Amino acid sequence: MAKDDVELIKNGKRLDGRKFDDLRKIKIEVGVLKRAVGSAYVEWGKNKVMAGVYGPRELHPKYLRDPTKAHLRCIYNLAPFSVEDRKRPGPDRRSVEISKVSAEALSSVVMLEKYPNAGIDVFIEVLQADAGTRCVGLTAASVALADAGIPMRDLVPACAAGKVSGEIVLDLMKEEDNLGECDLPLAIIPRKKEIVLLQMDGKLTKDEFKKACGLAVDGAMKVYEMQKEALLSSINNVRIEE
Numbered sequence: 736m737a738k739d740d741v742e743l744i745k746n747g748k749r750l751d752g753r754k755f756d757d758l759r760k761i762k763i764e765v766g767v768l769k770r771a772v773g774s775a776y777v778e779w780g781k782n783k784v785m786a787g788v789y790g791p792r793e794l795h796p797k798y799l800r801d802p803t804k805a806h807l808r809c810i811y812n813l814a815p816f817s818v819e820d821r822k823r824p825g826p827d828r829r830s831v832e833i834s835k836v837s838a839e840a841l842s843s844v845v846m847l848e849k850y851p852n853a854g855i856d857v858f859i860e861v862l863q864a865d866a867g868t869r870c871v872g873l874t875a876a877s878v879a880l881a882d883a884g885i886p887m888r889d890l891v892p893a894c895a896a897g898k899v900s901g902e903i904v905l906d907l908m909k910e911e912d913n914l915g916e917c918d919l920p921l922a923i924i925p926r927k928k929e930i931v932l933l934q935m936d937g938k939l940t941k942d943e944f945k946k947a948c949g950l951a952v953d954g955a956m957k958v959y960e961m962q963k964e965a966l967l968s969s970i971n972n973v974r975i976e977e
């Protein structure tokens with residue numbers, strides 16, 4: 736049973752009617768911000784997240800410049816109105832941590848060596864949050880980087896799994912995240928079959944951990960297909976203005 740004895744699973748179904756291995760509904764739009772070099776907007780369940788990419792461009796402060804490669808920075812921001820209790824505006828420890836791990840995950844696929852001394856800025860703005868926002872942010876950011884035409888080895892799809900009322904389930908929503916026993920978000924590089932982000936909040940046995948990881952990787956692979964589909968249809972929709 737979950738914390739506070741809340742019944743999160745009834746008759747084999749979750750609170751929103753999903754099966755244990757179902758993702759929430761996901762919609763990915765490409766090229767939504769006019770002033771960004773690349774952008775993407777992702778709705779994932781009740782999450783609404785915008786990602787914008789600026790650069791490659793001159794990097795300031797100068798001491799960050801690296802003559803061998805570009806420096807990729809990421810800023811993850813949870814808007815004050817995105818959560819139930821208003822969030823104090825500005826960075827906090829959580830957003831600094833998510834920004835750092837997201838930048839590291841994205842840096843592992845972007846061909847930074849093509850832009851020595853330059854800076855690439857990735858902004859992830861969470862407009863509405865309902866758990867899993869770091870996964871949604873990374874999913875949106877890697878599509879935005881591809882939309883910017885920045886050479887990449889692959890996309891970085893992400894998804895969480897976890898433990899709710901004793902069951903290992905995919906893609907936790909807010910109630911499950913708050914009241915469940917464990918949340919395990921991860922991000923992958925599908926072509927290399929590598930995990931580039933793995934975090935865990937809660938407790939799992941070794942077998943449960945393996946099962947949750949497998950489920951989250953399968954979920955991320957489904958997200959990967961949706962990312963590619965969104966990028967392909969954005970290319971097909973390009974009209975050359977006369």
Ligand code: CDP
Pocket residue numbers: 813818819820822829864865866867868869870909912918920
């Ligand atoms: O969003 P994610 O699951 O990646 O991160 P989390 O720290 O596990 O947060 C889970 C959820 O808690 C968020 O998606 C928000 O819905 C909520 N939250 C909140 O209400 N207020 C905050 N200051 C931070 C998170």
